[in-house]
Amino acid sequence: MFFSLVTASALAGDPVRCVASVQAPTTDCGLRGEFSVTAAARTERAATKAARAALSETLGKAVAHVLLSQPASTLDSAKCTALVADAHVNCFPDAALAKPLYCFVSLPDERCWNGEVLTVEDVGWKVFGRGTAEMCKAVDARLVGQNFTDLAVRRAECAASCLKATTVSCP
Numbered sequence: 001m002f003f004s005l006v007t008a009s010a011l012a013g014d015p016v017r018c019v020a021s022v023q024a025p026t027t028d029c030g031l032r033g034e035f036s037v038t039a040a041a042r043t044e045r046a047a048t049k050a051a052r053a054a055l056s057e058t059l060g061k062a063v064a065h066v067l068l069s070q071p072a073s074t075l076d077s078a079k080c081t082a083l084v085a086d087a088h089v090n091c092f093p094d095a096a097l098a099k100p101l102y103c104f105v106s107l108p109d110e111r112c113w114n115g116e117v118l119t120v121e122d123v124g125w126k127v128f129g130r131g132t133a134e135m136c137k138a139v140d141a142r143l144v145g146q147n148f149t150d151l152a153v154r155r156a157e158c159a160a161s162c163l164k165a166t167t168v169s170c171p
Helices: 001-009 043-069 079-084 124-146 151-165
Strands: 016-023 035-043 088-093 101-104 118-123 167-170
Touching: 016 043, 016 079, 035 043, 035 101, 035 124, 035 151, 043 079, 043 088, 043 124, 043 151, 101 124, 118 124, 124 151, 124 167
Parallel strands: none
Antiparallel strands: 016 035, 016 088, 101 118, 101 167
């Protein structure tokens, strides 16, 4: 018993990484696929909240894309984002997130991104949110620069893809 208390108190100071995920479709939400996001923070409570917020944003962007590309869709945004409350969230302490990290940010969606790998350097628990935000900003700027005729639909599609598929890897 003493050893587990010492271990638990030693881990209590480490930043926490959380992965939140939902599988769709459900009876309430017609989106398809697995939606999974990673977030981190100084505490488990903050990391869980950040992961749920990122998942909510991801689902919201996916719904926006469907509604723009399929105007007759009956997809209900509120019902889809409500899935976040029941999302599976897996959290674990990660001591490496306490120090600055140099990470690589990629998006394997060729329709939205040219394959270039971005880099981000920040305190470890901040890199996931910052890396994803920088990739999504770069994706949107690239699309606007290409000036497609269906720009609004492409921007919505790529915003959803970026939040869902961006990977932040810290060797």
